[in-house]
Amino acid sequence: METLSTIAAARRRREADRREGRTVAFVPTMGFLHEGHLALVRRARKLGEAVWVSIFVNPTQFGPGEDFERYPRDLERDAALLEVEGVDVLFAPTVEEMYPTKPVVQVGFSGLDAVLCGASRPGHFAGVGLVVARLFNIVEPHVAVFGQKDAQQALLIRRLVEDLSFPVRIEVAPTVREPDGLAMSSRNAYLSPEERAAAPVLYRALRAARAAILAGERDPLAVEALLRGRVESEPLARLDYAACVDRQSLKRPERIDGPVLLALAAHLGSTRLIDNIPVDPPLEASP
C-alpha cells in the first residue's frame, strides 16, 4: 500500500492507474477505522481494480463546539488495517494541504441539508459537500462507497454527483452493527461503559418502529412517537430527532404508502449517535 499525503502525489499516482487502465474504487473516511469502514473497503475491493481510501478529519464539516479537536485519530493503526485489506492507496492529507486558503466556494442542497442531522449541525453538509467534491476531483474514482449509517450524507452525495455530473458511481453499503445492534461508529469510542450499555436503545427503537409499520401502522406521526418514546425510556439517552420520512425528499409523508427512512439521533452523555433503517412497507391488499 502506498500512503500519500499531498494532492500532487495523489494526482501522479492516479495518472499511473489511468495509464495502466485500472478502475479505481474509493472509500472516503475520517479514519479511526472500525468494521463498518472495513466492510466498505471490502465492497470497494470487489468494485475496482485499485482501491483508494482517504483519511481526513475534515474541519469544514464540524461546527463550533463540536468534536473536531477530540475526534479520535490513529493513522498508524488505520494504515495497518488497510494494508491487511489489500488497499492500494491511502490518501491522508493534512488540513493545510486540503485547505491552503479559506474556501470561497459554498456547496448547498436547497434545504435537504437543513433537516435531520443538518438541523442540529448547521453547515455540516456544506462541509461534507465541499470535501467530497474536492476528493472526487483529486482521486477521480470510477466508483465511491459510502455507508448507510450516514443515510442523509449518502443521499446528498448522490445528488451532488447527479446535479454536477461527476463521473462517479455511488454505492451505499449496509450499516455494520455490534452483536447487540449498536451501529459501528468511531464516536462509540467516546462512550462510558454505562453509556455503551445504553446505546443499543437506538437500534431497538428503530426495529420496534419497523415492526409497527410492517404490522400495518401507516401514520408517520405515530411511528415517530413510538421512536421517541423508546429512546426516551432510556434515562441516559437524550433525543435529538426521531424521523419517519420519504427517502428522497426527507419530508414526512402524509401517510406511509411508499419506502421510508426511519432515522434517529440522540446524545448519550456528550456523545451524539445516529442510526437509521430504511423500511419498505408491504403493499396493501386490494379492497
Next chain:
Amino acid sequence: METLSTIAAARRRREADRREGRTVAFVPTMGFLHEGHLALVRRARKLGEAVWVSIFVNPTQFGPGEDFERYPRDLERDAALLEVEGVDVLFAPTVEEMYPTKPVVQVGFSGLDAVLCGASRPGHFAGVGLVVARLFNIVEPHVAVFGQKDAQQALLIRRLVEDLSFPVRIEVAPTVREPDGLAMSSRNAYLSPEERAAAPVLYRALRAARAAILAGERDPLAVEALLRGRVESEPLARLDYAACVDRQSLKRPERIDGPVLLALAAHLGSTRLIDNIPVDPPLEASP
C-alpha cells in the same frame, strides 16, 4: 467536427480522446458566436490536441425577466464557424439533457457573487457555477478558456476550480473589440443603430479612467466618479454600476496601490452591456 447532444455521447467521445492520449482544451459558450468566441477557440487550439466547444444557453444563470427566451441562437451558423476553426467536438445539449430534474445542489461564492454583475443579477453566478461544474465533469478538459470580458465570471471559475480541486487549468483570454472599441458580445445584436452608435461610451469611459490612474490618480472613488460621469454623459446609456476594485476580492481598496479592475455595466435601451479593463498602476517613485 463531431456534434454531440447527449451527455452519454460526450462521455464516449471523451473516453476515445483519453484512450488515444489526446489532451483536451475546452471553450464553454452560450453560442451566437462572434470574433471574441473565435479568439478563445484559437487559443484553445494552441493549448490542446482536441478542441471541444459547448453551446448551451443555460437557463439557471438567467433571472426572472431576463433575456433567456430571446437570447440569440443560431446553431447552424455557429457549427459552420467552428468547423472552419478546426474544432473537434461541439457539445450542444438541450435544456432537458442538462437539467432532467430541478437541481438540488447550489453553488455559492461567499459574497464574491453578490457584487458587480452579481448585485444586479441575483443567482446568476450560482447558475454559472452549477453549469460550469457540470460541463467540466462531462468534458473533463485539461484546460478551459474563458474571456476577460466576463471578468467576475473568470475570477469565480478560478475559485471554483481551486476550491473544489478540479483537475482543469483555467486560461483567460483578452477581450476582443469592434474597431470603435465596443467589446464583442452576442447581446450587441439587440442594439438599435442609435444604441450601437452610443455603445462605445463604455470603453471610452474605461480608457479615460485608466489614463487617470496612469497619470497618478489613486482615489478609487474619484475613478468611479469619472467612469460614472462619462457613461452618464451619453443620453442613451443608463448606468448599472461603475467600479474600481481589487482584482481578487472585488472590493474597493482604500487607495489604488496595486492591480485593480475597472468594470462597468450599463443599459442601452433594454440591452445590458458590460465591459472592464484591468489596470496595473505604475510603481510610485521612492520619496
